[in-house]
Amino acid sequence: MYSTLEVDIRPGLGLGIFEIGSSLWTVIDRLRRLQHAFPQVDIKYDPDTSAITPIILHVRPHLDLLFSGRYQRLHTICLRKLRDPSPPVILKYKDTILSSTDEVLRRVGVSRTFGPTYPGDDLRYPGLWFSFDEDGISEGLKRPHNEDRTQEVKRVLISQKENDGRAQDALDEVEECSNMAGDIARAVVKVHDGVTLYLYPTATSQPLHIKIGETTAQDLTVELGPPLRVHYKEDERMKIHSTSDVAGADRETGYFYNYFQHGLDFLISGPKHVVKKIILHSNIPGSPLFQRYKRCNWEIEGKPEDDEDDTPPRKRFYDRFETISHFLSPREPPPSMLLDRTDEEEDLKLPNPATRLHGYDGIILEVTESSQVVSVTLF
CATH class of the missing domain: 2.60.460 (protein yfey like fold)
Incomplete structure (x- = not known):
């Protein structure tokens, strides 16, 4: 019934x-x-x-x-x-x-x-x-x-x-409305610096500047509210690629603030409780992380051409990987690593389950086989 x-x-x-x-x-x-x-x-x-x-x-x-x-x-x-x-x-x-x-x-x-x-x-x-x-x-x-x-x-x-x-x-974007209040309208990324968040309502909200190595966990809670989840760092599989002293790396601890409702993750250092990494998610349909996070409308900002340039170049989440890669490094793309997020989920069937990680100076792109960037990591 x-x-x-x-x-x-x-x-x-x-x-x-x-x-x-x-x-x-x-x-x-x-x-x-x-x-x-x-x-x-x-x-x-x-x-x-x-x-x-x-x-x-x-x-x-x-x-x-x-x-x-x-x-x-x-x-x-x-x-x-x-x-x-x-x-x-x-x-x-x-x-x-x-x-x-x-x-x-x-x-x-x-x-x-x-x-x-x-x-x-x-x-x-x-x-x-x-x-x-x-x-x-x-x-x-x-x-x-x-x-x-x-x-x-x-x-x-x-x-x-x-x-x-x-x-x-039908293909137009939705005009800004009261239902969007408190959501992130766009996130401007600066490598080696952090991210500036612009919230709705855009006419009255002040931008939030989150700086790597400076913004604290308490600052995030005050500005964005409490995270939906606090996840203590357990996955150490990437440590094998680290050039740091292994003994020192083993002593380092940290935890994630997961803001699924904003499409953001922050890795917080254990000892100082400051932001070490920022991860922004694109919520691409068909990708392994689809719908775990809300779409974060990120833009990677480059250096202005001169001191009077108030419109520095930017690449956005919907630009193809090749375009963003050339923007970050005009040379050949760096070597990539294969990541399959469905390894531990046998029943999950996706058209493109594997992604590749491309590392640059201060930033990592996670890319699908169709050249869409599903996440950006700043460190």
Whole structure:
């Protein structure tokens, strides 16, 4: 027996528990916690443009959630199969039931609740769209104009009020909104220095400068809040590549502050409790670390051409490895090491499970076989 899915419409803002502007990481994390209510979720994306592909979460059988390509923010919510009883759907607007097992939502019912709108095959309001097609295949095709008052609504779409859900807006980024407050808008990386974090709301938030060797664990807690996890450093497999004194390295301890909600990790030194390493994650679909971290929109900043240059060159998370590598070192790329994060997870099947680590002076890039950089490590 399926439990009833009861959702309320908030034009331009959301539907039920889903809020326009929410991050992909946040929504999937919430769906995992509510598996009893949403047992089947499919993730669809274009593997050929994995770094900037729009992503669709198909929450069977009623919901399609479209996320923007670069910032992975919930752009459009589509509710469909209103009459499918598995599970039954109750659709509400404020205190009014629009659709249920006993109430069919028709064109006349929409007009009575939301008022007049422009003529057309669909009914469009700011941040809200009622469609009489089962899917979007016929959208944009010429067909006889039909305004039958008894037409049954097949789909309901919610997007920001800046657009009306038309197909040509589907690939746009989500405009900054209150739902993003406290999230990182972008992270500017400087090798041998650290990272500057710019938070939402961008107009009023002060940037946070986290410096390697100076920023303390207490500073991170004050500025970013407590980490979701504190992980004590146990994996010493990379120590074999170290040129440091082995006995001294064995005495060195440290622990990680994992900010999954920001796409960041910080390695803190044991004795002084200052930041030793910073790891920024790209959350690339199909990669081994996909969805463990929220996407951090990082940019690697180079040196300005002269003292008056206030726009130094930068390379971003969606640039291909070859471009970023040449930016960091115009010479040949350094030798790489193979890393398979699925070695200890036999049941995990991925198209590109292995990545390669490319080390430069003060920075390490983790790269997929398709030349996408999935993480950046500063040290």
